[in-house]
Amino acid sequence: MYKILLREDLVPTIHLFKIEAPAVASKAQAGQFVIVRVDEKGERIPLTIADWDREEGSITIVFMEAGATTMKLAQLEAGDYIATFAGPLGLPTHIEKFGTVVCVGGGFAVATIVPIARALREAGNNVISIMGARSRDLLFWEDRLGDVSDRLIVTTDDGSYARKGVVTEPLEELLEGNEKIDRVIAIGPTVMMKFCSLTTQPFGVKTIVSLNPIMVDGTGMCGCCRVEVGGETKFTCVDGPDFDGHQVDWDLLFARQRIYLDEEKRSLERWEQLSKSGSER
Amino acid sequence: MPKLDLNRISMPKQEPLVRAKNFNEVALGYTAEMAQAEANRCIQCPKRACVDGCPVEVDIPEFIDAVRQGNMRDAVRILKSKNSLPGICGRVCPQETQCEDTCSLAKKGAPIAIGRLERYVADWELAQGEMEKPEIARPTGRRIAVVGSGPAGLTAAADLAKLGHEVTIFEALHIAGGVLMYGIPEFRMPKLIVQTEVDYVRSLGVEIKLDSVVGKTFTVDELLGNGYNAVFLGIGAGAPMFLNIPGENLNGIYSANEFLTRTNLMKAYLFPEWDTPIKAGKRVAVIGAGNVAMDGARCSLRLGAEEVYIVYRRSEVEMPARLEEKENAKEEGIIFKLLTNPKQFFGNDQGWVTGMECYEMELGEPDDSGRRRPIVKPGSEFTIDVDTVVVALGTTPNPLVSKATKDLEVTRRGTVVADEETGKTTKPGVWAGGDIVTGAATVISAMGAGKRAAASIDETLRG
Ligand SMILES: Cc1cc2nc3c(=O)[nH]c(=O)nc-3n(C[C@H](O)[C@H](O)[C@H](O)COP(=O)(O)OP(=O)(O)OC[C@H]3O[C@@H](n4cnc5c(N)ncnc54)[C@H](O)[C@@H]3O)c2cc1C
Ligand SMILES: Cc1cc2nc3c(=O)[nH]c(=O)nc-3n(C[C@H](O)[C@H](O)[C@H](O)COP(=O)(O)OP(=O)(O)OC[C@H]3O[C@@H](n4cnc5c(N)ncnc54)[C@H](O)[C@@H]3O)c2cc1C
Ligand code: SF4
Ligand code: SF4
Ligand code: FES
Numbered sequence: 001m002y003k004i005l006l007r008e009d010l011v012p013t014i015h016l017f018k019i020e021a022p023a024v025a026s027k028a029q030a031g032q033f034v035i036v037r038v039d040e041k042g043e044r045i046p047l048t049i050a051d052w053d054r055e056e057g058s059i060t061i062v063f064m065e066a067g068a069t070t071m072k073l074a075q076l077e078a079g080d081y082i083a084t085f086a087g088p089l090g091l092p093t094h095i096e097k098f099g100t101v102v103c104v105g106g107g108f109a110v111a112t113i114v115p116i117a118r119a120l121r122e123a124g125n126n127v128i129s130i131m132g133a134r135s136r137d138l139l140f141w142e143d144r145l146g147d148v149s150d151r152l153i154v155t156t157d158d159g160s161y162a163r164k165g166v167v168t169e170p171l172e173e174l175l176e177g178n179e180k181i182d183r184v185i186a187i188g189p190t191v192m193m194k195f196c197s198l199t200t201q202p203f204g205v206k207t208i209v210s211l212n213p214i215m216v217d218g219t220g221m222c223g224c225c226r227v228e229v230g231g232e233t234k235f236t237c238v239d240g241p242d243f244d245g246h247q248v249d250w251d252l253l254f255a256r257q258r259i260y261l262d263e264e265k266r267s268l269e270r271w272e273q274l275s276k277s278g279s280e281r
Numbered sequence: 282m283p284k285l286d287l288n289r290i291s292m293p294k295q296e297p298l299v300r301a302k303n304f305n306e307v308a309l310g311y312t313a314e315m316a317q318a319e320a321n322r323c324i325q326c327p328k329r330a331c332v333d334g335c336p337v338e339v340d341i342p343e344f345i346d347a348v349r350q351g352n353m354r355d356a357v358r359i360l361k362s363k364n365s366l367p368g369i370c371g372r373v374c375p376q377e378t379q380c381e382d383t384c385s386l387a388k389k390g391a392p393i394a395i396g397r398l399e400r401y402v403a404d405w406e407l408a409q410g411e412m413e414k415p416e417i418a419r420p421t422g423r424r425i426a427v428v429g430s431g432p433a434g435l436t437a438a439a440d441l442a443k444l445g446h447e448v449t450i451f452e453a454l455h456i457a458g459g460v461l462m463y464g465i466p467e468f469r470m471p472k473l474i475v476q477t478e479v480d481y482v483r484s485l486g487v488e489i490k491l492d493s494v495v496g497k498t499f500t501v502d503e504l505l506g507n508g509y510n511a512v513f514l515g516i517g518a519g520a521p522m523f524l525n526i527p528g529e530n531l532n533g534i535y536s537a538n539e540f541l542t543r544t545n546l547m548k549a550y551l552f553p554e555w556d557t558p559i560k561a562g563k564r565v566a567v568i569g570a571g572n573v574a575m576d577g578a579r580c581s582l583r584l585g586a587e588e589v590y591i592v593y594r595r596s597e598v599e600m601p602a603r604l605e606e607k608e609n610a611k612e613e614g615i616i617f618k619l620l621t622n623p624k625q626f627f628g629n630d631q632g633w634v635t636g637m638e639c640y641e642m643e644l645g646e647p648d649d650s651g652r653r654r655p656i657v658k659p660g661s662e663f664t665i666d667v668d669t670v671v672v673a674l675g676t677t678p679n680p681l682v683s684k685a686t687k688d689l690e691v692t693r694r695g696t697v698v699a700d701e702e703t704g705k706t707t708k709p710g711v712w713a714g715g716d717i718v719t720g721a722a723t724v725i726s727a728m729g730a731g732k733r734a735a736a737s738i739d740e741t742l743r744g
Contacts, residue, residue, distance in 0.1 A: 023498050035492075037455060043547060043556040044455075069556060084455045086492035216547070216557075219453050219494055220679050221519045222539035226530055233523070233530060238681065252530055255632030259532050263558035270553050 001081040005058055010140035013065045014108050015074055016050070022057030024049075024087045030115040031093025031210065031242055034059065035218040037084030038072045045069050046215045046237070049088055050111040059085075062111035068267035075275075089218045090241050093208070095119045099182035100126040102174055103149070104167050104196055106188025107133065110141050112210070113187050118148040120185075126150050130170050132192075136161035167192060168199045175203045183208070186245065190253060197245030207245040211236050213256055228252050287391040290319040297612040301582050304467045304550055307609060308372070316401045320349035323393045326385045331395060334383030336729040339363045341380060341395055348398055356402045357413065364399075365439050365481075366432065366728060368407065368474045369461060371400025373572075374725050375603045407474070412481055418445035423742045426451060426509040427487075428495045428682065431459020432724045433515030433715025435482050436731030437738075441513075442485040444739045449509075450482075451493040456546065459517055461724070463546035464538070466576050468583070469606070472545075496685035505710050511738045513704070514697060515731060518716035520679040523672055524568065528626030533560060533634040537573045537673035544580045559584065562668030566590045566637055568623060569673035570600040575607065577671040578615045589615050590665065594622040594642050594655040620644070622655065624662060626670065637665050676721050686711075696720055704734030712738055 006018035024034060033048045051060035065071050076082065093116050101120050105113035110131045121127045129149035133139045135158045146152045153170045154162035163170065167188075175181055184207040186196035193209040200207040213225045213236050220238035227236055228249035234240060293309045294300070300307050311319065323345045331341040340359050347356035360367045374380075376396040384392035406412060423446045427438045430452040438448045456462050458475045483489060493499060495516070504512050521536035523529055540559070543549040547557035561584035567577045570593035578589045591610070593600060596619050600607060611617070620642040627636040641661035644653035678695040690698040690707040697706055697713040704712040714730025716722055 023493070027498065041548070041551075041555040043558075084492055086453070086455070086494060087497065089494065089497055216539060216542055217454065219497075219519075220681060221521070222542050223521045223523070223536040224539045228530060233525075252632070255532055256530070258631075259560065260558045263552065263560075267553050267556060267558070 001083060002085040004076055004078050004080050004082065007076070007078045010062065010111075011138050013074075014062060014138070014140065015065075016060060016062045016111070017073075017076075018058045018060050019082070019085055020057060021059050021085050021087075024059050024085065025052045025054050025057045028052040028059060028088045029092035030095065030119045032088035032090050033218070033241065034061065034085055034087030035089060035215070036061070036073070036082060038069060038076075039083050042072070042083060043069055044084065044216055044218065046089070046212070046218055048109070048112040048210070049115070051115055059087075062108055064108040067264045068271040071268075071271055086218065090237055091239070093119070093185070093210075093242050095123050097124040100128065100179060102171060102181055102184045103127060103129045104171060104184065104186040104188070104192075105129070105131045105145065106167055106192040107138070109188040109210075110145060113185070114141065114144050114148060116185060116187075117145060121148055121150070128174065129153070130155070130167045132156070132167035132188075134158065166195075168195050171196060172199050175200060175205060181205050185209075190250070190257065193245060194248075194250040197248065197250075201246050208242050209245040209248065210241045211243055211248065211253060212241070213253060214259065227256075285324070285386065285389065286322045287386070287389055289322075289391045289394055290315045290397075292394070292397055294609075297614070300468065301579075301613040304583055306471050307468050308605075310404055311397055311401045316348055316398060317351075319394050319398060320345045322386070322391075323349070324385065328385070331380045331384040331393070334380040336379065336723075336725045337363050337732060339380070339399070344402065345393065345395070345398055348402060353402065353405050354413075357406045360399060360402055361415075364725075364728070365436055366478050366724075367399050368403030369432070369470065369478060370725050370728070371396050371398075371403055372470055372474075373465065373603075375723060377604045379725070403474075407477060412477075412484070414484060415443055417443055417485060420447070421445040421742070423447065423510045424449070424508055425511045425513065425738060426504040427513045427515060428501075429453075429459060429515035429517060429715075429717075430457035430479070430489060431515055431517050431715060431727060432461065433517075433717075433727035433731040434459070434513065435479065436728040437513045437515060437712075437714065437735045438487045439482045439485055440732055440735035441738060442482070442487045444735070446739070446742070448487045450487060450489045451495050451499065451504075452489060452491050453494040454546065455491050457489050457491065459515075463542045464573065464576070466541070466545050466580055468579070469576065494681070496681040501682065501686045501689070501708075501711060510710070510742055512711045513731075513734055513738065514682060514706070514711065514713040514717055515715045515727070516679065516682055516717045518676045518678045518696070518721045520677050521672070522674045522677055524623060524674065526623060526625050528628060528634070529672075531626055531628040531634040532632050533562060533668055534626060534670040534672065537567075537569070537577045537671050538676065540577055540671045541573070541580065544584070550580075550584060560669060561586050563587045564667045565669040565671065566592050566618075566665060566667045567671040567673055568592050569675070570595075570602060571673065571675065572602050572606060573675070574671075574673035575602045575610050575615075577673050579610055579613060581669065581671065582613055582615065586669070590618050590667075591615055592618045592621050592623065592637075592639065592665075594620065595652065596620055596644060599652045618665075620655070622657070627664075634667060634670055637667050637670065638662055639665060676716075678717050678720070694720060702733060703737035704730060705737060
C-alpha cells in the first residue's frame with residue numbers, strides 16, 4: 001500500500017497527489033510513468049511521473065478525471081492509501097543539448113512537460129514552452145512551467161485567458177519565424193499530439209510525442225499497448241512512451257483507445273450510482 | 282500375482298454444458314473412497330518406474346501407499362519432501378508425458394492416476410486448515426534476492442528459507458504466483474490454492490515485495506550491491522509472440538497474455554464489479570494449440586462466446602496441450618480447425634477485426650523438433666468470420682532484466698544462459714531457472730530448476 005502524502009486540486013477535475021514510494025523516487029526520470037491501481041478490484045492505469053523528491057521518497061502525479069478509475073482516485077485524500085504503485089516504467093525522455101526546443105503541453109500534461117522542460121534547460125537548451133487549455137479555469141502551473149522555460153506562450157481555446165486559439169498556432173509561428181527550432185516535444189491529448197506533429201512535419205523538425213494507449217501490466221508482458229511507428233509494431237510501455245510523431249500511425253492509436261468505450265460508459269454509470277447512494281466513498 | 286486392476290478411477294467433473302458458463306473448477310477431485318480405490322491399484326513395483334518420469338522425483342509409490350493405508354499425514358510429508366507445491370502440480374502437470382507415462386501400468390493403458398492422487402493429498406491437507414511447517418535451519422546471515430514469484434521463484438525461495446537464509450522475493454505484478462495467477466484460469470487452477478501456497482512460502486520467513494520491477498525499480502547490480510549475497514532470476518518467459526501478418530493490430534485481436542491477464546489476474550469476468558473490462562465476442566478464433574490456447578478458448582466460452590475455434594497449423598497428434606485439457610475443450614464444444622494457418626486479418630471502418638483469411642496446410646518432412654513440418658497448400662485460402670482473435674503462439678523472454686544487467690549472457694532467443702545442473706549464469710552471484718532459461722515449459726520443470734539453483738546457491742554461500 002502506498003500512502004498519499006499530499007493532495008492538491010489544480011483545477012476542479014485535475015488533481016495532484018504526492019505518493020510515498022521511495023524505491024520509485026530513487027530512480028524516476030523525466031518522461032517515465034507509473035502503474036497505479038486504486039484498490040483490490042481496481043484496474044491498472046498508467047500515469048506519468050510529474051515530479052519526484054528522492055530525499056523525501058515521494059513521487060508526484062497529476063491526473064485528470066476521465067472515467068471511473070480516475071474518479072475513484074479523485075475521491076481519496078491525503079493519508080489514504082492506494083493498492084499499487086509500480087515504476088518507474090518506460091524509457092526516460094531523451095535529453096541532450098539540441099539547441100532550441102519547443103515544449104508543448106496540453107491539458108493535464110502541462111504537469112508532465114515541466115520536468116522535461118527543466119531537464120532540457122539543465123542540459124543547456126533554449127526552451128520555449130507553449131501550454132494550452134480549453135479555458136481559463138482549466139489552466140494550472142503557468143508559473144511552474146514559466147520558471148523552467150526561457151519563454152512561455154499560453155493559449156486558451158475560448159480566449160478567456162491569454163492568447164485565444166490552440167497550441168498549434170503559436171507553434172507554427174515559431175517554426176516560420178527567424179529562430180531555428182531544433183526539436184519539438186508535444187505531450188497532451190492524442191489529437192493535440194497528432195496536430196502538433198502535422199504542424200512540424202513540413203518544417204522537418206523532429207517532433208517527440210508521448211503516446212497514451214491503453215495498458216495493463218506496463219512491463220512488456222501483454223502487448224495491449226501496441227502502436228505502429230514507422231510501419232513497425234512497438235510496445236509503448238517498454239519501447240516508449242516517447243516516439244517520433246511523424247512516424248506514428250495516429251488512426252490506429254485512436255481506434256485502439258476506443259476499444260472499451262461501452263465498458264467505460266458502464267463503469268462510469270455504475271460508479272456514479274454508487275457514489276450517489278453513498279455505498280462507497 | 283494378484284490380477285491387475287485396469288479400471289482407472291475417473292475424475293468427477295462439472296457437466297460440460299454447465300461448466301462452460303462458469304469459472305468454477307472443472308475437475309472436482311477424488312473423494313476419499315475414490316482415492317483409496319485408485320491407490321489400491323498401484324502394484325508398488327520395486328523398479329519405481331513412475332519416479333523416473335517425474336522431474337522432481339516425487340516418491341510416488343511411497344506416498345500412494347500412505348494414501349492406501351489412510352495415513353494422510355505421512356502422505357503429505359512424503360509428497361512435500363520433494364514437491365512443495367503438490368496442489369498445483371497435481372492439477373497442471375502434463376502427467377501423460379511424465380510420471381503416468383513411465384508408470385508400469387501405462388503399457389496396459391491404465392496408468393495410476395498419480396496426478397489426481399497428488400491433488401487429493403494436497404487438498405486433504407488444505408481442508409485440515411493447518412499446514413505442517415517444516416524445520417527451518419539456524420539463520421545463516423546470508424541474504425538472497427529472488428526475482429519473480431512463479432513456480433521457479435517460489436520453490437527456490439522456500440528451499441533457501443528452509444536452509445536458514447534470509448530471502449526476499451521481488452515481483453513485478455501486484456500479486457505473487459506468476460503464470461499460476463495471471464495465466465492459468467480459475468477453473469483449472471483455483472487462485473485460493475495458489476495463494477495458500479504463496480502464504481506457505483511467506484510462513485517460512487520469505488518476504489515478498491510486490492510492484493517491484495527488476496530492471497526498472499531495482500537493478501540486479503543494485504541488489505548485489507545492497508547486501509544481497511546472491512540473486513536468483515525466475516522471471517519466466519513473459520513476452521507475447523505475434524504472427525506478424527497484416528491486420529494484427531486491429532481491435533479485438535489480443536495476445537493470449539493480455540486476454541488471460543485481463544480475465545484471470547484482473548478478474549474481467551466479474552466486470553463491472555471489478556474494474557478491468559474485456560471484449561470476448563461471439564465468434565472467437567484462438568491461434569495455437571498449447572495449454573495457453575486451450576485456456577484462451579475455454580475462457581472465451583465462459584465469457585459468453587457462441588463459437589470458439591482453435592486454429593492450428595499442424596494436426597491433432599502434434600498439439601502440445603495436456604491431454605486432459607484437450608478433452609475438456611472438446612467436451613465443452615470448442616471447434617478444432619486443424620491444418621489451418623492465418624494469412625491476414627480484415628477489419629471494418631471502425632478498426633475492429635471482422636474476418637481472418639487462412640491457408641489450408643499439409644504435413645511434410647519432420648523438422649528439428651521431430652514434428653512434421655506444416656506446408657501451405659497453394660491456392661487454398663478461405664475466410665473465417667470472427668470478432669475476436671486470441672494469439673496464443675507462445676512467449677519469449679521479456680528482455681527487461683537482461684537489458685539492464687551487464688555481464689549476463691543471453692542466447693539469440695533471449696533466454697538467459699545458465700548451467701542446467703546448478704542454474705549458475707555467466708554473472709557471478711546470479712543464478713537463473715525456469716522459463717527464463719528454457720523458454721516456455723512446464724510448472725514442474727520450473728520448480729525443478731528452482732530447487733537445483735537453491736541447492737547450488739546454498740553450497741556456494743556456505744563454501
Ligand atoms: C504512458 C501514459 C501516461 C499517462 N499519463 C497520464 C497522466 O499523467 N495524467 C492523466 O490524467 N492521464 C494520463 N494517462 C491517461 C490515463 O491513463 C487514463 O486517463 C486513465 O487510464 C483513464 O482511466 P479511467 O478509468 O478513469 O477512464 P476510462 O473511462 O476507463 O477511460 C478514459 C480514457 O482513458 C483511456 N484508458 C482507459 N483505461 C486505460 C488504461 N488501463 N491505460 C491507459 N489508458 C486507458 C481510454 O482510452 C479512454 O479513452 C496516461 C496514459 C499513458 C498510456
Ligand atoms: C496460460 C498458460 C497455461 C499453462 N498451463 C500449463 C499447464 O497446464 N501445465 C504446466 O505444467 N505448465 C503450464 N504452463 C506453463 C507454466 O505455467 C510455466 O512454464 C511456468 O509458470 C514457468 O514458471 P517460472 O517460475 O519460470 O515463470 P512464471 O510463472 O512466468 O513467473 C515469472 C514471474 O516473474 C515475474 N517477473 C517477470 N519479470 C520480472 C521483473 N523484471 N521483475 C520482477 N518480477 C518479474 C512475473 O511477473 C511472474 O510473476 C502454462 C502457461 C500459461 C501461460
Ligand atoms: S510432480 Fe508432476 S510429474 Fe511429478 S509425480 Fe507429481 S504430477 Fe507427476
Ligand atoms: S509405476 Fe505405477 S504401479 Fe508402479 S509403483 Fe509407480 S505408480 Fe505404482
Ligand atoms: S502494457 Fe502490457 S505490454 Fe505494454
